[in-house]
Amino acid sequence: MREVSRRNARQSRRWRRELNSYRVSWKKIRKAAPDILVSQNFRSTKQYIQHGNVTVNDHVLDVARFSLAISEKLHIRCNRKALIRGALLHDYFLYDWHQLDRENPHRLHGFFHPGKALRNAAAEYDLTECEKDIIKKHMWPLTVIPPKYKEAWIVTAADKLCSLRETVHLRKGHGATLEDPRKEESEEAI
Numbered sequence: 001m002r003e004v005s006r007r008n009a010r011q012s013r014r015w016r017r018e019l020n021s022y023r024v025s026w027k028k029i030r031k032a033a034p035d036i037l038v039s040q041n042f043r044s045t046k047q048y049i050q051h052g053n054v055t056v057n058d059h060v061l062d063v064a065r066f067s068l069a070i071s072e073k074l075h076i077r078c079n080r081k082a083l084i085r086g087a088l089l090h091d092y093f094l095y096d097w098h099q100l101d102r103e104n105p106h107r108l109h110g111f112f113h114p115g116k117a118l119r120n121a122a123a124e125y126d127l128t129e130c131e132k133d134i135i136k137k138h139m140w141p142l143t144v145i146p147p148k149y150k151e152a153w154i155v156t157a158a159d160k161l162c163s164l165r166e167t168v169h170l171r172k173g174h175g176a177t178l179e180d181p182r183k184e185e186s187e188e189a190i
Contacts, residue, residue, distance in 0.1 A: 086134025
């Protein structure tokens with residue numbers, strides 16, 4: 001019985017630490033990017049799935065949190081504001097890459113979405129060179145030219161970690177808010 005009690009106490013302490021860490025990182029994100037967080041286009045990323053059943057919005061917020069954690073754990077001095085903003089905008093492509101259509105077949109999405117994300121972000125926000133580098137090169141080595149700034153390297157690493165967690169379902173999301181259009185097509189066929 002004591003063992004169960006000790007285990008529960010350890011679990012409770014761990015959850016409190018994680019919750020506190022989450023609150024601290026969320027406060028830093030809100031401070032660095034209030035304009036991005038309230039943007040209608042950024043909020044629309046809640047509609048699109050990134051990996052598994054994790055939305056693009058949840059993915060980029062996770063990447064921002066992981067980027068902060070990496071920079072802090074490894075004591076990497078960097079521009080935290082650029083790190084957060086670049087992480088939030090690195091997948092700002094604003095479409096569902098799982099949905100193929102004739103106009104935008106989304107072939108080779110991994111190679112081309114950084115350019116699309118950069119164009120979308122640059123049209124809506126004033127970006128620093130560091131933020132542009134983060135967005136444009138976060139898919140390295142698919143983007144042949146490696147990142148120039150340490151912030152871009154951190155986001156690239158955080159993106160890979162988050163993507164792996166989501167792909168192997170170690171991190172489950174709530175899924176997109178829109179229904180699957182294939183479901184409507186199959187109902188029309190009946």
